Amino acid sequence: MSAPIRIGTRGSALALAQTGQIADRVRRASGGEVEIVTVTTEGDTSRASLSSLGGTGVFASALREALLAGECDLVVHSLKDLPTAPAEGLRIGAVPKRADARDALIARDGLTLATLPEGARVGTGSPRRVAQLRSVRPDLVLSDIRGNIDTRLGFVHGGSLDAVVLAAAGLGRLGRLDAATELFELSAHPSAPGQGALAIEVRERVPAALAGVLQGLEHASTRLAATAERAVLARLEAGCAAPVGATALIDSDLLLLTATVYSIDGSRSLSASHGLVLEGPPAARIELATELGHRAADELLEAGAAELAPLR
Template sequence: MSTTIRIGTRGSALALAQTGQIADRIRASSGAEVEIISITTEGDTSRASLSSLGGTGVFASALREALLAGECDLVVHSLKDLPTAPAEGLVIGAIPKRADARDALIARDGLTLEALAEGATVGTGSPRRIAQLRSLRPDLDIRDIRGNIDTRIGFVTHGELDAVVLAAAGLGRLGRLDVVSEFFELSHNPTAPGQGALALETRQKIPGDLARVLQGLDHQTTRLTVLAEREVLARLEAGCAAPVGATALIDSDLLLLTATVYSVDGSQKLTASHGAVLDGSPADRNAEAIELGRRAADELLSSGAAELAPLS
C-alpha cells in the first residue's frame, strides 16, 4: 500500500500519543506512509466547564469537519467524547482493543479516597465523577477543573488540590500510571460509556486498501461492549457529560451490562443490569449489543432516570 494515510487528531499530548500508537500499527500492518494532522477543537480552546459547553461533540466537531472536507482520511476520537448520534457521511471504521476503562485517583502523599481528610479538595470536570465522589464522600470539596493531564496532575503536585480523578487509559497512554494512588473498580464506580476505547472514524465510502487496514485494527469484543454502553446514552438521549456510568463485559458468550444514573449531588442513583447471549453473525451480535443497551436504558427511564438527573 503506497498511498499516504492522513490521520486527523486533536493536538493535546494525549490525543497525539494515542494517534501515534494507531499510526504505528497502520505502518506495521500495511507498510503505508502515515501523516498525522493536528486539528484544534472547541474543547481545546474553551476554558468553560464541559457541562456548560454541553459536553457532547465539543472535541469531535472540528475533526469531523476536517474529515468531510477531505483534509484527512480518518480521525481518531476518544470514544467517550464522541456523540452517539451518527454523523451524516461518516462511519466508525474501527474500534481497536480497549485500554483500562477505570477511573484513577491521583492524591497527595499517595492517599486513597477513603484516607483523604474531611473536607479535602478533589478536582474533576466530569458531572458523573462529581456525583460518584459525593455519593462516597459527601464531605469532600469538589472543584470543577479543566486542562490536559499534566495540568491536572500539577494541581496536586503543586498543592492546589488534595486529589484529582482521571481516566486510567489516558494516564497509561502517556506513561503516567506511576502517579496513581488508587484505581476505582468498575463494579462500584462505572465509568463513561466507551471510556478507554478509541474510535477511528472515516468517510462513508472507504477505499478498499484503507478498509482492509481498519478491519485489522477492529476488536470485536471491544466493539460489542461499547455498542451496549453507548446505546444506554443514546436511548436516554443523554450527552457524554451526563451523570451516567455504564460497564459491559463478555463472559464466554454472554454479554453483561450494568448502567447507572446518578443525581447531581450523588445522594441517589438508579441501576439496571441486563445480559444477552451472543450468537450468529457479527452483525447479529452487534444488534444484540444495541438491544441490550436499549433494555437497560428503558428500565432506567421507567424507574425515573429523566427526573433524577439532567441527561441532555
C-alpha cells in the same frame, strides 16, 4: 508512490500519544507512509466546563469536519467523547482493543478516597465523577477543572488540590499510571460509556486498501461492549457529560451490562443490569448489543432517571 494515509487528531499530548500508537499500526499494516494532521476543536480552545459546553461533540465536531472536507483519511477519537448519534457521511471504521476502563485517583502523599482528610479538595471536570465522589464522600470540596493531564496532575503536585480523578487509560497511554494512588473498581464506580476505548472514524466509502487496514485495527469484543454502553446514552438521549456510568463485559458468548444514573449531589442513583447471549454474525451481534443497551435504559427511564438527573 501512493499518497500517505492522513490521520486526524486533536493536538493534546494524550490525543497525539494515542494517535501515534494507531499511526504505528496503520503504517505496519499498510506498508506505506502515514501523516498526522492536528485539528483544533472547541473543547481545546474553550476554558468553560464541559457540562456548560454541552459535553457531546465539543472534541469531535472539528475532527469530523476535517474528515468530511477530505483533509484527512481517518480520525482518532476517545470513544467516550464521541456523540452517539451517527454523523452523515461518516462511520466508525474500527474500534481497537480497549485499555483500562477504570477511573484513577491521583492524591497527595499516596492517599486513597477513604483516607483523604475531611474537606479535602478534589478536582474533576466530569458530573458523573462528581456524583460518584459525593455519594461516597459528601464532605469533599469538589472543583471543576479543565486542562491536559499534566495540568491536572500539577494541581496536586503544586498543592492547590489534594487529589484529582482521571481516566486510567489516559494515564497509561502517557506512561503516567504510576501517579495513581487508587484505581476505582468498575463495580462501584462505573465509568463513562466507551471509556478506555478509541474510535477510528472514516468516510462511509473508503478504498479497499484502507478497509483492510481498518479490519486489522478492529477488536470485536471491545466494539460489542462499547456499543451496549453507548446505546444506554443514546436511548436516554444523554450526552457524554451526563452523570451516567455503564460497564459491559463479555463472558464467553454472554454480554453483561450494568448502567447507573446519578443525581448530581450523589444522594441517589438508579441502576439496571441485563445480559443476553451473543449469537449470529458480527452485524447481528451489534444489533443484540444495541438492544441490550436500550433495554437497560428503558428500565432506568421507567424508574425515573429523567427526573433524577440532567441527561441533556
